[in-house]
Amino acid sequence: MGSEFVLFVSAAIFSIGALGFVIRKNPLVMFMSVELMLNAVNFLLIGYSSFLNSLDGQIFALIIMTVAAAEVVVGLAIILTIFRTRHELDVDRINTLKG
């Protein structure tokens, strides 16, 4: 059990999240990937705060969690609205931002 372990696990989960975000078409699943990435970062922070005997990491993690929650609210609201108007669950087809 060393600091490297935290690093590797965190990196692995983060990349899985990132990859998922890029690859998947369903907005809900993309959101889940974002949560994954956030969680990976939290894990890293907390792990290292333990190894470095400092409280900064934990405090930062708490803040991140708060922000994540707020973001989830907003994000889900957007997705719901889009779904209601367009009945579309394919992110590629929501391209009114084009140009």
Place this chain on the structure above:
Amino acid sequence: MFLPLAGFLGLSWFGKRFPKLLGGWFACAMVGGAFLVTLLMLAQLYSESPADRLNHVQTLYPWIVSEGFSLNLSILIDPLSVFMLLIVTGVGALIHVYSIGYMHHDKEFTRFFAYLNLFIFAMSVLVLAADFFFLIVGWALVGLASYLLIGFWTEKKSAVLAARKAFVMNVIGDVGMVIAAFMIFEHFGSLNYVDVFKAAPTAFFPNDDSILLITFLLLVGAFAKSAQIPLHTWLPDAMEGPTPVSALIHAATMVTAGVYLVARCNALFTMAPFTMYLIASVGVITALFAGSVGMVQYDIKRVIAYSTMSQIGFMFLAVGVGVFSVGMFHLMTHAFFKALLFLGAGSVIHSMADEQDIRKMGGLRYAMPVTFITFFIGSLALAGFPLTAGFFSKEEIVMNAYYGEYGNIVFWGLAIIAVAMTGFYTFRLFFYTFMGKSRTPEAKPHESPIVMTAPLMVLAGLSLVGGFLGPWVHEFLSPVFSGTVPLHHDDVMLEIIAVSAALGGILAAVAIYMTGKDQLAFAKQMLAPIYEALFNKYYIDEIYDFLIVKPVKGIGKFMEERAEKLGIDFSVDELGRQVRELSRGISIWQSGKVRIYALNMVAGMVTILLFVIFM
């Protein structure tokens, strides 16, 4: 002192919109005014002693003034230029008057006179120029004016082609002149006539390479403009233009510019005897060539055109053997009777409703008496019948072909043959057109209006008495030619031979054309192959076409296909296409697709990571 610019003002005519007849008379007034001014210049010159007359250089406008080189717009007023100018403006004025009648029906009346005036202006520049630079300016302007005038009837395709041909050949001459000018500048440090001619005798050894080259290049220009072999093919085709144009340009003025050039630069030419031989040879060969072709043509104007070529050959022969003022004298008399003949031909054409084929004419003697008489006089003068103007000038040329400084018996012999030919073709033309019965009685020919016949009569008078001006001409021009007056050789024997040659030609024409037609058919049969060659102008046009025109066109086409299409078009198009591809690639980033944006973000992240790790 005085302003020859009165004539130049004719240029301001250009593009004015006047009611028809007024415009015509205005143009005539301009040229007439120029003529009067020229007379004034003549008087002025006379008031000075002969030695003084040479160097009147009047600077009109200083143009380029720089270190070591200055160029002024200046004109030289000396016997030679005044002489030429008298001919140009005098005969030119007559032709202007004539044109009022001839071009009466033409709807482009005013444009014609504008061009005519432009031409007189250009010719004046050429003749009055005081240095080689303005000579070339005038030279080129004259070429331009002749292009405009030959191709005047723009709807007529053959006319436009002829104009183009004339211009192209002229330009060849221009090139020669310009190069010669460069060389002159290099040798003498100046382009000024006065400077150059003064320095000429001491600057070169005779037959030095450089002077030979200079004179040869000048000759190229002279031959191109004066339609000598081998740059002559444009002249017969130039008959596509209106007849007054032919009279002005091809009888009296433009074609004589070449002779003027040689006379003007006589200081240079006398330093290059080899070139002189060349001039005389080309002159006499052209005279023969043109005379022979002229014997079998059946378009009135073409016969006269070949006659012009032939007569100018005579003039070149004269200056080539060293008797410059004799050449100029013939220039003057030729201007008279050739313009007369052209205008007379125009009168005939006009009344025959634009018919030019003499085989369709005949018996005009009764229908057009004035034209008949004047044409007769002109023909006599051209053939060199005793006591006409042409007689005197031609006699002198022939005489000097033998006795002149560079003359020899070969020149003389060939000249005699040419004289005989002249008599023949002239009267052949005359008989065909005027005598006998009309071959197309339905054409109803009529005499021309007085506007046209008056100039004819004036010119006829001049053709008769002009010969007696001979001695005056020689004396007047002698200072220009380093004070030499051609000796009058009283070799009775030669004179008799010359006269009989001329008369012989005339009689031959009488024999063949006045008596039955059978002789003609018989002669034609006998000489059939020769006839073919003559008729087709020795196929020179065809030779040129093959040797020069086709290759040039071929090169043009080749460049078009390969260089243009593959090379230039290709690269430019490619460039355009690449840019379009690029922009299309870039526009993907603006697609509005969320996932693309996500991808961008991830890519950015990875890049930074790599950066951090490896730095």
